[in-house]
Amino acid sequence: MSLNTSSVIERRIVYFLLFLAVLLPLLFPIGWGSEVSPVVKMSYDLIDQTPAGGIGLISFDYEASTITEMQPMAVAQIEHAWSRGQKVIATALWPQGPQMAAQSFEEAKRNPLFKDKEYGVDYVNLGYKVGGMVTVQALGSSFKDVYPKDSSGRDWDTLPMLKNLKNIKGLRWICSLSAGEPGLKDWIMIAHDVHNVPVTGGTTAVSAPGFLPYVNNHGQLTGLLGGLKAASEYEALIDKKGPATTKMDAQSVAHILILALIAVGNIKVWIRKRDNAKKIEVKDA
Amino acid sequence: MPDIMNTVGIWLGAFFTFAIFSFLYKDNPFYKLAEQIFVGLSAGYGLIYIIYAALMPNLFTKLATDFGGNLILLIPFALGIMMITRMVPKIQWLSRYPLSIVIGTSAAISLLRFLKSDLIAQVAATMINPFATKVPSEIVGNLMLIIGTICGVYFFYFSKKQEGIAKIPSKIGVYFLMVSFGATFGYTVMARISLLIGRLEFLLKDWLHIIK
Numbered sequence: 001m002s003l004n005t006s007s008v009i010e011r012r013i014v015y016f017l018l019f020l021a022v023l024l025p026l027l028f029p030i031g032w033g034s035e036v037s038p039v040v041k042m043s044y045d046l047i048d049q050t051p052a053g054g055i056g057l058i059s060f061d062y063e064a065s066t067i068t069e070m071q072p073m074a075v076a077q078i079e080h081a082w083s084r085g086q087k088v089i090a091t092a093l094w095p096q097g098p099q100m101a102a103q104s105f106e107e108a109k110r111n112p113l114f115k116d117k118e119y120g121v122d123y124v125n126l127g128y129k130v131g132g133m134v135t136v137q138a139l140g141s142s143f144k145d146v147y148p149k150d151s152s153g154r155d156w157d158t159l160p161m162l163k164n165l166k167n168i169k170g171l172r173w174i175c176s177l178s179a180g181e182p183g184l185k186d187w188i189m190i191a192h193d194v195h196n197v198p199v200t201g202g203t204t205a206v207s208a209p210g211f212l213p214y215v216n217n218h219g220q221l222t223g224l225l226g227g228l229k230a231a232s233e234y235e236a237l238i239d240k241k242g243p244a245t246t247k248m249d250a251q252s253v254a255h256i257l258i259l260a261l262i263a264v265g266n267i268k269v270w271i272r273k274r275d276n277a278k279k280i281e282v283k284d285a
Numbered sequence: 286m287p288d289i290m291n292t293v294g295i296w297l298g299a300f301f302t303f304a305i306f307s308f309l310y311k312d313n314p315f316y317k318l319a320e321q322i323f324v325g326l327s328a329g330y331g332l333i334y335i336i337y338a339a340l341m342p343n344l345f346t347k348l349a350t351d352f353g354g355n356l357i358l359l360i361p362f363a364l365g366i367m368m369i370t371r372m373v374p375k376i377q378w379l380s381r382y383p384l385s386i387v388i389g390t391s392a393a394i395s396l397l398r399f400l401k402s403d404l405i406a407q408v409a410a411t412m413i414n415p416f417a418t419k420v421p422s423e424i425v426g427n428l429m430l431i432i433g434t435i436c437g438v439y440f441f442y443f444s445k446k447q448e449g450i451a452k453i454p455s456k457i458g459v460y461f462l463m464v465s466f467g468a469t470f471g472y473t474v475m476a477r478i479s480l481l482i483g484r485l486e487f488l489l490k491d492w493l494h495i496i497k
Binding site for chain 1: 342343398406409410465472476481483485486489496
């Protein structure tokens with residue numbers, strides 16, 4: 001068997017093992033817990049310490065491709081804000097954002113505690129606006145000018161919870177759930193760094209390391225949720241066994257498998273190098 | 286009817302999931318089909334969405350309902366048309382004007398914001414007194430932040446050959462960079478596994494109804 005064929009077969013075995021490592025915990029949950037990290041707690045505290053009646057904004061800056069990681073964060077944060085008596089505005093810098101927001105509100109309302117939450121009073125979905133940073137900047141002057149209507153075409157003036165909201169400074173917190181650009185960075189740069197409104201965020205795990213430096217002593221970012229793990233931590237903080245928590249078993253088993261595969265790969269390379277060195281020694285002799 | 290459409294959607298989703306996954310075995314016509322449909326659908330969806338979510342409410346509806354009051358919108362409208370002239374070789378030079386406006390304004394807006402948020406604020410965030418706290422773990426964290434930043438930046442200083450004592454901070458910087466690459470790799474693995482979990486959950490929950 002050539003080295004190439006053996007490598008292809010090995011790759012297929014890895015895929016199969018990974019498939020099993022994710023499939024089996026989904027079918028037979030283990031129930032492993034995970035500790036809450038300080039950056040997730042910061043994000044939680046921001047919403048938790050906002051007084052009842054305060055308005056928070058969640059920007060749905062992601063699309064269906066990253067729904068597994070982002071949607072549990074959105075639902076958990078909506079439920080948390082509602083449980084503290086706050087009102088939630090949904091906006092989107094990505095075209096599919098309004099659909100993601102609608103699904104999140106719908107899912108949060110399935111919780112019997114929040115089934116009476118009313119559109120326009122407890123939450124609104126203002127929809128998508130093109131422009132990224134320019135849109136966020138315009139919100140600093142007037143919300144109504146940017147969003148004269150909500151995503152379903154209802155006029156701003158017919159939505160009671162928006163009555164006293166003039167601009168971005170009227171928000172108690174902003175959370176951008178962001179899978180790329182435009183997204184969280186635009187909210188940090190404008191909402192926090194210009195208007196001093198507390199900004200927190202959720203990102204896909206792949207983008208999280210790039211945003212962690214913004215969680216600094218300048219408070220550019222008040223906590224960060226990075227990937228499914230952070231979503232499950234947030235669910236733990238609000239005492240909910242949600243979709244992120246149930247998927248974490250699969251995530252953990254897959255990570256253990258990958259660690260094992262990295263170790264096996266390194267041992268194989270080491271053995272091959274040693275054998276080659278021996279061959280060269282024999283040849284030289 | 287909506288139920289039937291929902292069921293058809295789920296079956297199509299399952300089919301395309303398997304078609305994409307089949308690439309893991311080897312390249313095949315099912316994968317190619319799924320790939321082409323995805324590219325076409327994404328482009329079509331994006332175009333139609335921009336027309337209805339951006340062009341209609343911000344331009345056409347305003348011009349149709351109050352033309353006189355929205356004359357200023359004719360400027361972006363004209364610039365948009367000029368951008369499309371890229372498709373006609375004889376007059377494609379016209380597209381350079383709107384393009385230059387887009388690049389100029391974007392650069393101007395971004396420059397100030399990035400300078401403040403990414404440079405000044407980030408540099409200022411490392412100017413801390415590491416011993417301001419009494420918690421040992423925080424002191425260590427603060428020292429690592431300062432040393433890591435200085436040594437990491439020093440690694441990219443190429444104007445003088447890094448040898449002798451000057452090599453030490455560079456070497457330390459490399460270790461910090463390696464740790465950061467490792468963390469990024471770990472997060473990337475987590476993100477990719479999450480995607481697989483999402484697809485398998487769809488198959489097991491929405492398609493096969495095996496899990497709740």
